[in-house]
Amino acid sequence: MKRSKTLRIALAAAGSIVVAGCGSLIPTASAPAPSGERYAKAGAYTPPRTAAPAPRRFASTPQSVAANSSDASCLAELNQAGARFNPVPDTYSAPGCNKLGTVQLSALSGDARQVNVSNIGPVKCRTAKAFNAWAQYGVDRAARQILGSRLERIETMGSYSCRNVAGSNRKSAHATAGAIDVSGFLLADGRRISLKNDWDAGTPAEREFLRVVHRSACKRFGTVLGPEYNRAHEDHFHLEGTGAKFCR
Secondary structure, eight states, rough: OOOHHHHHHHHHHHHHHHHHHHHHHHOTTSSSSOTOOOOOSSOOOOOOOOOOOOOOOOOHHHHHHHHHHHHHHHHHHHHTTTTTEEEOOOEEEETTEEEEEEEEEEOOOOOOOOEEEOOOOEEEEHHHHHHHHIIIIIIIIIIIIISOOOEEEEEEEEEEOOOTTTTTTSBBBGGGTOOEEEEEEETTTTTTTEEHHHTTTHHHHHHHHHHHHEEEHHHHHSSSEEETTTTGGGEEEEESSOOOOOOO
């Protein structure tokens, strides 16, 4: 009898050890599951769900990777300023010629309504932002205050062009879509003010208007060249970038 009782106690102790060992493998309500694992109510193991990796974008150069956030910020600012545009895919045309971080403008901001723009190609976003601000605060307001009519359209001779600076081997800012050439302005009352015809030969009000918008451009762009710079610019304003200031 005593031996039988001792055997039963030994078997019971062994069973406790087995149950305790299984408990370390099967989580219960009092034993939380290992981190990152999920279990069904019945106790069966369900593999953890992992999110699909986000698509990766590869830039062609380290510089363009660094510029991505800056470009996105510029696009948001240009949109908030009221311009109408479409981003242009980055392309390389030839050595020293490219369209990186550019937009295609279709309308600019004005005080009362949008201003059209003609003959313009892709232009760097930062230059486009300066151009948009100049159209509203420099040109449209000057047209209404000096000429008595709002601005309807800014006429350009283009923006992007894979070429050198005239008479040199140095690439023009146009080769990287960093400059715009402006030749004239159409007013809502039908008048057309052009640099070629009106810088010197226009009415006193028209000449004043052109000089006021020239000075306004010098406050917003890095380089501004006009009829008083040289004969190559007698029929347009060359509006370039937003960096160091050079105004003629």
